[in-house]
Amino acid sequence: GIQVEQSPPDLILQEGANSTLRCNFSDSVNNLQWFHQNPWGQLINLFYIPSGTKQNGRLSATTVATERYSLLYISSSQTTDSGVYFCAVVFSGGYNKLIFGAGTRLAVHP
Amino acid sequence: ETGVTQTPRHLVMGMTNKKSLKCEQHLGHNAMYWYKQSAKKPLELMFVYNFKEQTENNSVPSRFSPECPNSSHLFLHLHTLQPEDSALYLCASSLRPQVNTEAFFGQGTRLTVV
Numbered sequence: 001g002i003q004v005e006q007s008p009p010d011l012i013l014q015e016g017a018n019s020t021l022r023c024n025f026s027d028s029v030n031n032l033q034w035f036h037q038n039p040w041g042q043l044i045n046l047f048y049i050p051s052g053t054k055q056n057g058r059l060s061a062t063t064v065a066t067e068r069y070s071l072l073y074i075s076s077s078q079t080t081d082s083g084v085y086f087c088a089v090v091f092s093g094g095y096n097k098l099i100f101g102a103g104t105r106l107a108v109h110p
Numbered sequence: 111e112t113g114v115t116q117t118p119r120h121l122v123m124g125m126t127n128k129k130s131l132k133c134e135q136h137l138g139h140n141a142m143y144w145y146k147q148s149a150k151k152p153l154e155l156m157f158v159y160n161f162k163e164q165t166e167n168n169s170v171p172s173r174f175s176p177e178c179p180n181s182s183h184l185f186l187h188l189h190t191l192q193p194e195d196s197a198l199y200l201c202a203s204s205l206r207p208q209v210n211t212e213a214f215f216g217q218g219t220r221l222t223v224v
Contacts, residue, residue, distance in 0.1 A: 031210050033212065035215075040217070041147075041200075041217065041218040041220065042112075042215070042217045043215040043218075045212065045215075048212040050210060086153070088153075088213075097155055097158070097166065098143070098202070098213055099155070100152045100153040102152045103152070
């Protein structure tokens with residue numbers, strides 16, 4: 001069936017470390033977004049990246065649509081980066097249906 | 111502030127109560143969504159509205175009743191809920207009812223059914 005898989009499920013870092021989060025998806029997509037969910041439940045848009053590479057400060061993302069994966073890079077992590085990171089996709093023919101992965105829970109310790 | 115506002119932020123209701131969740135977007139978008147986030151489960155799409163018309167009902171029980179009076183407002187009417195319906199309910203919107211537009215989420219309503 002249609003799947004969005006994120007890895008790792010949990011990640012613990014020391015402040016200042018770098019990390020890579022991965023999102024694999026089972027079929028071709030027309031839309032891919034990365035979100036950060038803060039402790040209050042708010043989903044914050046990080047990247048809208050159905051293909052290619054984007055950077056925003058310490059964060060960058062790359063989607064290789066032909067190989068059905070996306071990567072989120074966090075450099076020089078800070079304690080405020082803690083939370084859950086979600087990848088969400090709209091599969092081709094999925095018409096608005098943004099399907100979420102299970103998320104990666106990140107804890108950054110000082 | 112994403113431009114999508116949900117009220118209330120927290121709600122506790124009994125199983126026999128009737129309540130409504132409200133979502134309002136100020137982005138000029140034409141598609142609106144309800145998602146449910148239960149503990150230790152991925153976000154689940156519940157309903158999709160495009161230009162006020164419901165285009166998706168993801169097998170949601172009838173005790174959840176959505177309403178979209180215009181492209182800026184979305185409601186979720188709740189009645190005779192069960193404790194397992196306790197969850198974070200998130201509203202989202204996107205510009206066009208097409209597949210390649212970015213979605214923005216509200217802050218969510220944390221619902222507890224007692």
